[in-house]
Amino acid sequence: MFFLLILFSFLAFIHSTTAATAAEWRSRSIYQVLTDRYALPAGADPSACKPEALTWCGGTWNTIRENLDYIQNAGFTAIWTSPINQNYEGPRTVYGDPYHGYWIQDATQLNSRFGTAEDLKALSAELHRRDMYLMVDVVVNNVMATSTNPDYSKYMFKDKSQYHPYCPVVWGDRQSELNCWLGDQNVTLPDVNTQDAQVQAVYGNWIENLxxxxxxxxxxxxxxxxxxxxxxxxxxxxxxxxxxxxxxGDDITLASQYQGPGTLDSILNYPVYDALVKAFKIPGNADTAALARAHDAVKTQLKDATVLGNFLENHDLPRWHNLSVDPQSLYNAMVFNFMSDGIPVVYYGQEQSFSGAADPMNREPLWPSGYKNTTTYQLITTLNKLRNFMIKSSDWLTSPSAVISTTPVGISIMKGNVVSVMTTIGSPPQNVSMGVYTPFPNNTPLTDILSCKQLVVGSNRTITVEYSLGGHPSVLVPSALLTGSGLCGNSPNVSTSPRGNNVNHSGASAMVSKHNPALIIFFALFFGLVTLLS
Structure with a gap:
């Protein structure tokens, strides 16, 4: 009886768990995966995928799972995947096939193109075995159709009254943006009536179960x-x-309505993205003052800047290298996103310097890159290593970032004890420098974790970063604080995995798997003892 009580208690535990909270997600960094384009199954033709063909290339949940080392080795602690639900099934449209996953048909079903329920559970379980989180894209606003009078029987909501009447969106009119249909006459997106109580109840049960x-x-x-x-x-x-x-969009007033109690935990940080483009794009305006204003406005007008999603690319935007010709512009903008408030999000292929324009050219297959250990991949790895270390060893995560200087050639910020200095000048060497005031005492040795060079705080607590070797970013940390970080010659004798590892993943599938040795040992011991005592 004693052993049965233990067994039942354990089973109750694994069935009564919850997903990760905003506080736990704050410590994560996210790699965004377009499921169809991340990795191919064995034997597939690696040269067959052309973004302009607007069709499936063969990536699946299994091929993500089989290639997680590439993501985890760069220090990422979460992935964000394409929507997992069933998409449009019918004749090819003028905009191609729904390889991207956003043309939802029946949300109660999975997208069979990406795999089975068991495949998705296996991906989730493997992520959790690695202490990584799974973020899934969901489409709630609309379904997809090829006319303004679709067959509603194929959707989760089968009654026409559960949708807003057809009308094209009038941009800038908030009621129209809320209630009218996105898309166009070729591919319409029937707008679900989310103000309806029954729709809300059905959606609530659906997402809870999913x-x-x-x-x-x-x-x-x-x-x-x-x-x-x-x-x-x-x-x-x-x-x-x-x-x-x-x-x-960069409307902070509108954005502020979507974060906080009674709405979303977080939003993607579009206001700062737009300002990063203004500051760092080459050729561009080098408008660091606009970036400083956006940073401060987000801090003051949104409920919690520390859980916003900071990004430079995604599946809806041109690649950074399509906008900016200079690689250093990417490195400087990337440092800002990792070292300021928020959760860094990197879109697959950014680390390989992909340069596609807007949809569909920004949805390139990753495999032709060979998953190389590029300069950008190395930079991301270093930034993740520092970020994870600071989270583990200090209160860096909840210390608000602050802009400490802007000049005609750059901007500097401070978060916790980390000072990041970014420049807008690009790769060519220039006879310019940036002086930055810090709170550190005179003669404090600092290490630039990107170059491993040391600087010493000068008189009046200032540091000077010069650009005679080109416009590289600098991430400066008091050298004494790097002990145990694994950076710049310091031994990694302190774990750099982030806090928030005590999350209990919902459902038994993440717990009961071949990847959970603790559970296997528990049952082996349990049944062994039962056998001995019987």
Whole structure:
């Protein structure tokens, strides 16, 4: 009886778990994967995928799982995948096939192109075995059709009254943006009536079950600003998972309506993205003052800047190297995103310097890159290593970032004891420098973790970064604080995995798997003891 009580208690534990909270997600860094384009199964033709063909290339949940080392070795602690639900099934449209996953048909079914339920559970379990989180993209605002009078029987919501009447969106009119249909006459996106109580209830039950069934830790929510903001509070509460919404555009006033109690935990940081482009794009305006204003406005007007999603690329935007011709512009902008408030998000292929223009050319297959250990991949690895170390060893994560200087050639910020100095000048060497005031005492030795060079704080607590070797970013940390970091000759004798590792993944599938040795040992001991005592 004693052993049965232990067994039942353990089983109750693994079935009564919850997904990750905003506080736990704050410590993560995210690698965004377009499922169809990340990795191929064995034997597939690696030369067959052309983005302009607008069709499937063959990536699956299994091929993500089989190639997680590439992501984890760069220091990422979470992935964000394409939507997992069934997409449009029918004749090819004028915009191609739904390889991207955003043309939802029946949300109660999985996308068979990406694999089976068992495949998705295996991916989730393997991520959790590695202490990584799973974020899944979900589409709630709309479904997909090829006319303004579709057959509603094939959707999760089968009654026409559960959708807003057809009307094309009038941009800038908030009621139109909330209630009218996205898309066009070729591919229409029937707008679900999320103000309807029954729709809200069905959606709540659906997302609760989805999160539990596949042990999902967080949700990225597509087109969140096209749904009434008060819908999200109940939806995310039912999900029991971290919710990061897409509120496209740099309107901070509108964005502020979508983060906080009663709505979303987080949004993607479009206001700062737009300012990063203004500051670092080459050729461009080098407008560091606009970046400083955006950084400060986000801090003051949004509820919690520390959980916003910081990004430079995604599946809806041109690649950075399509906008900017200089690689140092990427490195400097990337440092800002990793070393300021927020959760860094890197879109697959950014580390390989992909340069596709807007959709579909920004959805290149990753495998032709050979998954090389590029300069950008190395930079990301170093930034993740420092970020994870600072999270583990200090209160860096919750220390608010602050702009400490802007000049005609750059901007510097401070978060915790880390000073990051970024320049807009690009790669060519120039006879210019940046002087930065710090709170560190005179003669404090600092290490630039990107070059491993040392600087010493001078008189009046200043440091000077010069650019005679080109416009490289600098991330400066008091040298004494790097002990145990594994950076710049310091031994990695302190774990650099982030806090928040005590998350209990929902559903038994993440716990009961061949990848969970503790559980295997438990049952082996249990049944061994039962055998001995019988």
């Amino acid at each position: 999160v539990k069934e596949y042990s999902i830790d967080g949700l990225r929510i597509d087109a969140a600003k096209h749904v009434n903001s008060d819908f999200w509070g109940t939806f995310c509460a039912k999900a029991g998972a971290f919710c990061m919404g897409e509120v496209f």
